[in-house]
Amino acid sequence: MNAPAQPLLEVRDLSVHYPGRTTWLFRKGPPKKAVDGISFVVPRGKTVGVVGESGSGKSTTGKAIIKLAPLTSGQLLYEGQDIGALSDAAFKPWRKKIQMIFQDPYNSLNPRADILGILSEPLEIHFPELTKTDREARCAELLTSVQLSPDFLRRYPHEFSGGQRQRIGIARALAVQPELIICDEPVSALDVSVQAEVVNLLQDLQAKLGLTYLFIGHDLAVIEHVSDHILVMSQGRVVEQGTPAEILGAPREAYTRRLLAAVPKF
Amino acid sequence: MSAAPLLKVRDLGVTFRTGDRVTVASTEVSFDLAAGEVLAVVGESGSGKSVSALALTRLLPPAPTCEVVGTIELAGRALTGLTEAALSKVRGKDIAYIFQEPGTSLNPVYTIGFQIGEAIGLHRPDVTDVRAAVLAALRDVHIDDPARVADSYPHELSGGMQQRAMIAMALACDPKILVADEPTTALDVTIQKEIMDLLARLRRERGMSILLITHNFGIVANFADHVQVMRKGRIVEQGPTAQVMGSPAHEYTKGLIACIPRLGQRRHRLTTLKDELKVS
Numbered sequence: 001m002n003a004p005a006q007p008l009l010e011v012r013d014l015s016v017h018y019p020g021r022t023t024w025l026f027r028k029g030p031p032k033k034a035v036d037g038i039s040f041v042v043p044r045g046k047t048v049g050v051v052g053e054s055g056s057g058k059s060t061t062g063k064a065i066i067k068l069a070p071l072t073s074g075q076l077l078y079e080g081q082d083i084g085a086l087s088d089a090a091f092k093p094w095r096k097k098i099q100m101i102f103q104d105p106y107n108s109l110n111p112r113a114d115i116l117g118i119l120s121e122p123l124e125i126h127f128p129e130l131t132k133t134d135r136e137a138r139c140a141e142l143l144t145s146v147q148l149s150p151d152f153l154r155r156y157p158h159e160f161s162g163g164q165r166q167r168i169g170i171a172r173a174l175a176v177q178p179e180l181i182i183c184d185e186p187v188s189a190l191d192v193s194v195q196a197e198v199v200n201l202l203q204d205l206q207a208k209l210g211l212t213y214l215f216i217g218h219d220l221a222v223i224e225h226v227s228d229h230i231l232v233m234s235q236g237r238v239v240e241q242g243t244p245a246e247i248l249g250a251p252r253e254a255y256t257r258r259l260l261a262a263v264p265k266f
Numbered sequence: 267m268s269a270a271p272l273l274k275v276r277d278l279g280v281t282f283r284t285g286d287r288v289t290v291a292s293t294e295v296s297f298d299l300a301a302g303e304v305l306a307v308v309g310e311s312g313s314g315k316s317v318s319a320l321a322l323t324r325l326l327p328p329a330p331t332c333e334v335v336g337t338i339e340l341a342g343r344a345l346t347g348l349t350e351a352a353l354s355k356v357r358g359k360d361i362a363y364i365f366q367e368p369g370t371s372l373n374p375v376y377t378i379g380f381q382i383g384e385a386i387g388l389h390r391p392d393v394t395d396v397r398a399a400v401l402a403a404l405r406d407v408h409i410d411d412p413a414r415v416a417d418s419y420p421h422e423l424s425g426g427m428q429q430r431a432m433i434a435m436a437l438a439c440d441p442k443i444l445v446a447d448e449p450t451t452a453l454d455v456t457i458q459k460e461i462m463d464l465l466a467r468l469r470r471e472r473g474m475s476i477l478l479i480t481h482n483f484g485i486v487a488n489f490a491d492h493v494q495v496m497r498k499g500r501i502v503e504q505g506p507t508a509q510v511m512g513s514p515a516h517e518y519t520k521g522l523i524a525c526i527p528r529l530g531q532r533r534h535r536l537t538t539l540k541d542e543l544k545v546s
Contacts, residue, residue, distance in 0.1 A: 053454040053455075053456060053457075054425070054454055162311070191310040191311050191481060192481060192483075192522065192525045192526050193310055193522060193525050193538065193539040194310075195525070196525040196527075196536040196537060196538045196539075197538045197540070199527075199536050200535060200536055200538065203535070218454060218455065219527075220455070221526070221527040221528055221529045222527055224527070224529060224530070224532060225527040225532060225533070225536065244532065248529060248530055249530070258456060259455060259456065260529070261459075262455040262456040262458065262459040263455055263484065263529055264459075264462075264482065264485050264487065264488045264489075265484060265487075265488075265528075265529065266483055266484050266486075266487030266488070266511060266528075
């Protein structure tokens with residue numbers, strides 16, 4: 001890959017191990033290696049797709065990047081600076097630069113807050129200088145940017161369909177003007193028709209705002225469609241990585257071939 | 267298709283009433299299912315595909331909350347109008363169900379073996395050695411160590427193994443029709459393939475009919491003889507799989523198929539239903 005001199009994010013030898021279960025009195029089982037020494041590069045403005053089966057460590061990788069999962073070892077170089085070892089307080093400026101969109105649009109929005117409340121919260125934290133009026137104007141703008149009506153600000157999550165909720169989740173991620181968005185299975189729970197709309201929206205936003213995506217999924221066709229570069233993960237390791245043409249056209253690893261063969265063709 | 271279908275459904279409709287709100291979940295649903303046939307039902311969430319399948323054995327709230335109209339005939343016998351007691355003999359015995367989330371359909375506090383044994387005890391009272399029948403049922407779904415699985419609780423098994431156990435339970439009473447409601451949606455592609463291969467094999471071995479509810483056109487193309495496309499509670503198109511998928515007659519079917527990103531056919535932009543239908 002002809003990456004520019006400095007990628008937006010470089011992951012070096014990342015591991016996330018969870019302590020083993022206590023089996024017999026104080027005896028610990030072997031640690032669970034959720035992510036086991038993976039390295040990859042995320043160039044600015046591009047989409048890196050991560051594909052793998054459940055338990056492959058793909059979601060943990062995404063979470064580790066925004067400190068939602070504890071790093072066991074390795075480096076996370078964001079514009080060259082290692083953010084992996086930072087304390088939560090020191091990490092705060094990067095929470096503004098890195099945002100996340102979750103799989104389940106039903107469980108990732110606070111049911112008791114209206115849309116204005118949901119979109120305002122990150123603004124209150126990261127842009128305390130904004131007045132209430134400014135915030136409200138910004139929230140309306142955010143809804144427009146995800147192709148929802150600004151009239152929705154006073155409504156609650158349960159009033160929306162799955163696709164609309166996912167748009168609200170995207171608007172919340174955009175609120176703090178991030179550079180990198182970790183998309184953790186953002187369309188897996190949606191109908192195919194809605195999936196196409198949300199994928200198109202994410203791509204439009206990327207083109208307009210210069211966003212960088214780490215796009216985690218299990219649907220190979222979706223990953224192929226959105227990605228500039230693909231990582232295939234299995235059992236905590238990256239078994240293969242390359243361009244979509246390389247991974248899908250000429251997979252080198254038996255695991256990748258098995259994954260591709262399992263997709264029903266039509 | 268043989269002269270008399272195994273299952274004949276005519277003008278099936280399901281209406282929910284909550285307070286003064288009336289929701290028509292499905293209406294004018296008519297289809298035939300032959301012995302040994304796989305009929306796929308596709309459509310978006312809320313299109314009425316699951317509700318129509320549940321209505322076959324009235325696995326729905328009682329009237330007046332839920333009103334079911336139309337006729338359902340299984341091997342010439344009308345199911346509509348049967349008492350609850352008579353219907354409970356049809357459920358599981360003639361028409362069995364498997365659902366999307368095996369983890370939530372299984373009872374977490376009983377072992378797999380106990381739960382399969384319960385179904386056998388209910389529908390096959392002549393079986394004396396229930397344990398043997400349970401192990402046989404698990405072996406039928408190609409589980410290599412049936413004793414271990416029988417003695418496990420649902421949470422001790424993987425998603426794929428739970429779905430196999432669900433299928434074993436559904437098939438333990440040798441149903442004529444298996445309703446598989448999104449059986450692989452929660453599973454990884456490799457496990458999905460194993461489960462679909464297993465269902466295909468069981469159908470061949472037993473001559474069982476399958477009503478397959480799915481939104482995965484790849485599965486439909488590889489697995490179903492006929493397909494029925496539902497939208498907003500109605501069947502908009504039905505026919506042989508090759509015909510419906512190869513040259514869909516209805517705009518909606520065309521749109522739905524066009525939305526799906528396909529492996530190895532990278533496009534600049536995905537088509538949406540709105541592009542296809544112009545109006546929503």
